[in-house]
Amino acid sequence: MQVTLAIDCMGGDHGPTVTLPAARNFLRADSSACVLLVGRGEAIASEAERLAGDFPGRARFVAASEVIAMDDSPAMAMRVKKDSSMRVAIDRVKSGEAQAAVSAGNTGALMAISRFVLKTLPGIDRPAIATILPARTGRTYMLDLGANVDCSPEHLLQFGIMGAMLVSVLEQKDTPSVGLLNIGEEEIKGNGVVKQAAELLRSSGLNFFGNVEGNDVFKGTTDVVVCDGFVGNAVLKASEGLAQMLAGRLREELTRNWYTKFVAMLALPVLRRIKRNNDPRRYNGAALLGLRGVVVKSHGSADVFAYEQALMRAAEAARHDLVKRISAQMDDYLARVGAEIKGAA
Amino acid sequence: MQVTLAIDCMGGDHGPTVTLPAARNFLRADSSACVLLVGRGEAIASEAERLAGDFPGRARFVAASEVIAMDDSPAMAMRVKKDSSMRVAIDRVKSGEAQAAVSAGNTGALMAISRFVLKTLPGIDRPAIATILPARTGRTYMLDLGANVDCSPEHLLQFGIMGAMLVSVLEQKDTPSVGLLNIGEEEIKGNGVVKQAAELLRSSGLNFFGNVEGNDVFKGTTDVVVCDGFVGNAVLKASEGLAQMLAGRLREELTRNWYTKFVAMLALPVLRRIKRNNDPRRYNGAALLGLRGVVVKSHGSADVFAYEQALMRAAEAARHDLVKRISAQMDDYLARVGAEIKGAA
Incomplete structure (x- = not known):
């Protein structure tokens, strides 16, 4: 076409x-x-x-x-x-x-x-920015990533709808699952906005999974993770920072002495494969929804x-x-x- | 003593x-x-x-x-x-x-x-939970991690004071630097709470660095990173999730066939070193401040x-x-x- x-x-x-x-x-x-x-x-x-x-x-x-x-x-x-x-x-x-x-x-x-x-x-009400992140199983689409700092429950619902449709289009999934980013401790489970957003999402007609936590993003628990732009931006950038730090440490360790350099040489195909599969360049292209x-x-x-x-x-x-x-x-x-x-x- | x-x-x-x-x-x-x-x-x-x-x-x-x-x-x-x-x-x-x-x-x-x-x-006003995270240079102390979901600028200021004193005690640093977690895009630089918190921190007598972004946590840009408990919890858990995913993929690649298994055996000392240096167990013990x-x-x-x-x-x-x-x-x-x-x- x-x-x-x-x-x-x-x-x-x-x-x-x-x-x-x-x-x-x-x-x-x-x-x-x-x-x-x-x-x-x-x-x-x-x-x-x-x-x-x-x-x-x-x-x-x-x-x-x-x-x-x-x-x-x-x-x-x-x-x-x-x-x-x-x-x-x-x-x-x-x-x-x-x-x-x-x-x-x-x-x-x-x-x-x-x-x-x-x-x-x-x-x-407001457009949102969505990106793709690698997950243990498949990929996770997360939004918003910084366009909207203060979000109402209705905004989060709209993000859910937009994210689900993005996945349906890019991954050809009929009913993508949607998770709402929240925090774990029972007594403090989310602020008012998140609680109300969960209600809205539950009755939205979407395949709403419920609350997810930060680690679910990289587990691939749901196809879509919805959060406000402040949280999404912080999570995305912290993840980039962590990945860079770990890659740096691996490089450091592999260039430490002649033995580690020898190991690095032998490990090259393995390292290349890991790099290719986790290459952030493959995930480039955030949609303004x-x-x-x-x-x-x-x-x-x-x-x-x-x-x-x-x-x-x-x-x-x-x-x-x-x-x-x-x-x-x-x-x-x-x-x-x-x-x-x-x-x- | x-x-x-x-x-x-x-x-x-x-x-x-x-x-x-x-x-x-x-x-x-x-x-x-x-x-x-x-x-x-x-x-x-x-x-x-x-x-x-x-x-x-x-x-x-x-x-x-x-x-x-x-x-x-x-x-x-x-x-x-x-x-x-x-x-x-x-x-x-x-x-x-x-x-x-x-x-x-x-x-x-x-x-x-x-x-x-x-x-x-x-x-x-409210106690906070602080944890230690590994950074490219040294360590970063981050708070709050989930005790306080909705924070006022004054709460964030108090977190800054508490975090700085924790670093002074555990790292023997006289004037630890304090960063305020924010998002990058210029036009949307933070919500009202974060902007006001920055004002308070600037005139607090602390060694206030200014705004930092998610990736600064693992760069070690500042000794302390202050954020509300929702953001801190999401960042911490997402980081744990990412680290687990990457470790899982490394394991997968290294056990793929006889060659990769051979490489893994030779790489054992290197892998052990990396594991030891990035072992989350070493960072266990979050302070209630x-x-x-x-x-x-x-x-x-x-x-x-x-x-x-x-x-x-x-x-x-x-x-x-x-x-x-x-x-x-x-x-x-x-x-x-x-x-x-x-x-x-």
Whole structure:
């Protein structure tokens, strides 16, 4: 099925040196995909033309005169840089020329512009950011990751609906299970918001598992883990920090002396396998959910391989009608609640 | 310096089969320590007598007729089981016979009983639970870990003071650095509570580093990381989950075939070293802070080695006057605020 991605080629730490080769690999791998390569002419036009030549009818250069910096405020990005590559890419989703936008740029700006240009779906108060994490069995989708710091029970319910639909689209699961992140000690089981959110999720029509704890994220207890953006961000970054620390210690131990270096050499195939299976680059591509359009955020430091994963994820979400599915599930929920209210009256 | 610990020998998944051998090892290693071995006569009296014989004047059996179960509610533990081993151990701290209590039992019950019997220090609204985590450089002390789900800025400030004093005592650092856990994106930098807490910490007289993110916990950016109990609990448990998942995958890869098994054999010294250096048992012993007495919580599933660490930690905290230090730092802060109010008036 044909799909067109609008790529913010300027975004991220490496800009076009990563986004353009990733676009080339993506076009090579996905023969029914098209790309709009958005950016400043002097930076990308010549390579974009080359891509257009190599993939006739499937790649096109789209000019944008400005670039949003990593430290631009969302307000600055919205009001001042109206012809930024990020903005132009999202505009193309709005106009229907593209079915999804991908950017490795400033998250706050991407969220603000997406929300302003595309608007949220009916029944969704705030968009959320969802990522994929490796788990002992399969993968876990966690949201929100920092877009929403103070969440109401209704927000958490909406995250549950959006997350479940994301899994249904990306993993082809019919009724993904949803867990609500909470803490373990009985007497202090969660604050008021979480308790109320559990009630809402229980009667939402979703496959609600109940409360889960931090360790369940990596156990793979549920397909989706819902939490507020502060907790999600802290958990995600702490996990990255821990993984880096452990990898560093392994490296240290394996380079300690001639014997450990010899062992490291023999262990190379094993280490490579572990690295490949746990490679965070494979999980690159966080979805901005709840919008009237597909927007995928790549890690700012993504390399070509990682950026290609984000492109593939965006194409898949667009092809499987992520937005329509979230919208339909939300309508279903609202109808259910409406019927309940009518029934109660 | 002499110190006496009151040990709840019945608490934890393994009860006396862990607590008593750990007490023996502890007495052997620390020649000026004494222990009160609290528990039911039929379960521990004979072994306690043997210890009293082996370490004359340093071990004594103290009878308690009840045991708090892992699923007892704090209310049940407080009101019904008034002669529980946990309660009797804490009573001995209150009476001054012991300088610290250690238990591997039900956290909620331990917190409730400690608070009821020992009371909080002046200026401390709520006790907090602090643990030690391994970091790339040194160790990080994180609090709160689940005792307080909804925190005010003042609570976070108090956690900062308590955490800093814990580090000063256990690591002999004069001015430990304190970080406030926050999230990274600029435009959404924390909620109102965290922003106000930062203001309070900045003018607290502590060595306040500023905001830190989840990955800083394992980088060791600051000695102390302060957060509310919901976030702390989620981060701690997610980290445990991730470490378990990675260890599981390593095991899987190393037992895949004869070659990997051969590599694993050669790598044994390296793996042992890594395991030893990252052994969570070494970090066992979470301090309940802000009370008029030292209480240390061991992990429920602790083995003899892990439980001994908790005992050592409790002895050190008591010897270095943890309670007095927290109290003095709090007085200092209150005087500072009082002077400011006077100055402003």
